[in-house]
Amino acid sequence: MGMTMTQKIIAAHVGVESVKAGELVEARLDLCMSNDITSPVSADIFEQAGFDKVFNKDKVAIILDHYTPCKDIDSARLSKKARQFARKQGLTHFYDTGNVGIEHALVPEKGLAAPGEIIIGADSHTCTYGALGAFSTGVGSTDLAASWASGYSWFKVPSAIKVVLTGKPGRWVTGKDVILHLIGEIGVDGALYKSIEFTGPGVSELEMDDRFTIANMAIEAGGKNGIFPVDVKTLEYISGRVERPYQVFEPDEDAEYERVVEINLSELKNTVSMPSLPSNTRTVDEVKGTHIDQVVIGSCTNGRMKDMRIAAEIFENRRVADGIRCNIVPATQAIYLQCIEEGIMEIFVKAGCAVNTPSCGPCMGGHMGVMCEGERTISTTNRNFVGRMGHVESEIILASPAVAAASAVAGFVAGPEDIE
Amino acid sequence: MVKGRVFKFGDDVNTDVIIPARYLNDPSLENMAKHCMEDIDPEFPKQDHTGDIMVGGWNFGCGSSREHAPVSIKACGVSCVIAASFARIFYRNAINIGFPILECPEAAEEIAAGDTVSVDFETGTIIDETTGQEFKAAAFPPFIQKIIKAGGLINYRKEEGKAKNEL
Numbered sequence: 001m002g003m004t005m006t007q008k009i010i011a012a013h014v015g016v017e018s019v020k021a022g023e024l025v026e027a028r029l030d031l032c033m034s035n036d037i038t039s040p041v042s043a044d045i046f047e048q049a050g051f052d053k054v055f056n057k058d059k060v061a062i063i064l065d066h067y068t069p070c071k072d073i074d075s076a077r078l079s080k081k082a083r084q085f086a087r088k089q090g091l092t093h094f095y096d097t098g099n100v101g102i103e104h105a106l107v108p109e110k111g112l113a114a115p116g117e118i119i120i121g122a123d124s125h126t127c128t129y130g131a132l133g134a135f136s137t138g139v140g141s142t143d144l145a146a147s148w149a150s151g152y153s154w155f156k157v158p159s160a161i162k163v164v165l166t167g168k169p170g171r172w173v174t175g176k177d178v179i180l181h182l183i184g185e186i187g188v189d190g191a192l193y194k195s196i197e198f199t200g201p202g203v204s205e206l207e208m209d210d211r212f213t214i215a216n217m218a219i220e221a222g223g224k225n226g227i228f229p230v231d232v233k234t235l236e237y238i239s240g241r242v243e244r245p246y247q248v249f250e251p252d253e254d255a256e257y258e259r260v261v262e263i264n265l266s267e268l269k270n271t272v273s274m275p276s277l278p279s280n281t282r283t284v285d286e287v288k289g290t291h292i293d294q295v296v297i298g299s300c301t302n303g304r305m306k307d308m309r310i311a312a313e314i315f316e317n318r319r320v321a322d323g324i325r326c327n328i329v330p331a332t333q334a335i336y337l338q339c340i341e342e343g344i345m346e347i348f349v350k351a352g353c354a355v356n357t358p359s360c361g362p363c364m365g366g367h368m369g370v371m372c373e374g375e376r377t378i379s380t381t382n383r384n385f386v387g388r389m390g391h392v393e394s395e396i397i398l399a400s401p402a403v404a405a406a407s408a409v410a411g412f413v414a415g416p417e418d419i420e
Numbered sequence: 421m422v423k424g425r426v427f428k429f430g431d432d433v434n435t436d437v438i439i440p441a442r443y444l445n446d447p448s449l450e451n452m453a454k455h456c457m458e459d460i461d462p463e464f465p466k467q468d469h470t471g472d473i474m475v476g477g478w479n480f481g482c483g484s485s486r487e488h489a490p491v492s493i494k495a496c497g498v499s500c501v502i503a504a505s506f507a508r509i510f511y512r513n514a515i516n517i518g519f520p521i522l523e524c525p526e527a528a529e530e531i532a533a534g535d536t537v538s539v540d541f542e543t544g545t546i547i548d549e550t551t552g553q554e555f556k557a558a559a560f561p562p563f564i565q566k567i568i569k570a571g572g573l574i575n576y577r578k579e580e581g582k583a584k585n586e587l
Contacts, residue, residue, distance in 0.1 A: 041487060071445070078445060123484075142516035143516055222479060385434045385437065
């Protein structure tokens with residue numbers, strides 16, 4: 001029996017010829033990543049256990065992105081603890097306010113993830129790097145602390161769902177529509193414990209930023225990881241970012257998949273997830289006109305350059321509707337700077353959008369756009385759970401940057417065609 | 421073996437309702453216990469849950485990787501969680517911190533809120549003493565059992581020595 005792409009990467013990191021779904025293995029890690037919420041907890045666990053040095057100071061990354069710039073005294077204490085730990089360990093990859101970006105945009109941008117690598121992160125959206133053909137997945141703080149010490153982690157070898165992409169996406173259809181549609185099809189636990197392996201001729205029609213968005217939300221279907229084949233676009237992306245050797249893996253022809261889902265990109269419409277589960281999907285046509293109070297464009301899901309450019313295309317020579325607050329968060333400093341250089345920042349500000357410094361803030365109700373009871377946000381983030389962005393009686397609709405920006409202009413849920 | 425009163429929740433109980441992100445800026449056990457489940461049941465964290473048993477449906481603990489989620493439930497005094505299924509990061513986190521969880525769809529379906537339930541972790545036997553029903557949870561693989569027996573992943577690592585390349 002052949003292996004899936006994920007299984008092959010795992011086997012290579014265990015040092016064996018092959019692995020089987022369900023097997024428990026201990027695999028070597030290429031990167032351990034964490035943030036200002038999870039690192040301090042891991043640091044306590046690490047130090048209390050009597051561990052002294054991390055296994056490799058080049059393979060541990062700490063990125064202070066969640067409550068930063070620190071929103072209150074407690075969060076400042078968390079960042080301080082993470083900062084002290086990073087300095088004490090002499091970490092090569094430590095990113096603090098001014099240099100930081102949202103972790104899952106920053107790690108690929110800085111070349112810290114490469115095809116064929118295994119990356120764990122104490123953040124559930126670590127699965128993002130599957131877009132580069134890596135096996136990456138989220139873990140908790142204890143897992144991370146143990147891996148800091150050993151450079152290894154245990155995994156149950158996942159079985160897989162194959163998603164075959166065909167066709168070519170329409171004008172305003174992006175990676176977000178693909179992944180929301182998929183989650184709507186298979187449910188929030190449709191890929192529980194499993195890999196989601198994307199394949200098919202449609203892959204080449206997706207830009208890297210679309211693939212990051214899709215892999216990012218594999219966790220919202222319960223997946224262990226989402227992974228894309230490595231192609232010309234992947235190699236182009238990592239060129240100049242990844243200097244070290246890496247290995248490209250492909251699934252075996254006879255790899256076993258528990259389920260095959262086909263998505264014709266040509267037939268996809270702009271899709272949103274209504275409150276309060278990512279699987280509660282509708283096409284924009286079905287919910288057009290729904291009341292909103294706030295719009296958020298950003299996050300590890302949709303704060304990349306393509307997302308900013310699409311939003312700018314919609315905001316150019318238009319204004320955010322009266323009564324709507326629109327909050328844009330470019331995901332990294334490099335993206336922020338490029339927005340300035342391309343004139344995108346000017347478009348946003350002239351349109352009446354607030355533009356914030358890179359931070360996870362609004363997505364998890366941390367800061368920069370928290371809602372009170374009765375309010376509703378259309379957001380390019382990844383979760384619309386009850387209370388995620390504030391009060392338990394506030395609501396979130398998940399959408400692509402095109403739909404979110406069009407909704408900001410319309411003043412209610414709307415698609416890009418609706419405002420043309 | 422534990423025995424306790426059941427608090428029951430539904431499907432897809434996510435980490436944002438188990439412990440909302442707005443409280444993660446203070447990860448102390450007191451703060452975690454103070455806000456556990458408050459967005460789903462505001463009364464829950466106000467009560468003493470020493471020895472209680474939490475029962476959930478499918479995909480319990482879905483969402484973020486925050487270990488604060490099982491930590492907060494444990495900090496409330498809850499002795500274990502029984503669910504139809506667990507989201508994978510929650511599953512790992514609970515095992516890693518030495519907090520018992522049991523996967524048993526039948527028990528998750530049949531056990532009612534307020535029932536008295538006893539759980540034998542060695543055998544995976546769950547008995548609803550209120551109704552007399554008996555259930556059997558899936559057994560943990562031997563490696564996971566070793567972690568649980570050691571009291572969590574860190575203790576296991578310390579016992580076994582780090583950087584092992586085999587299980």
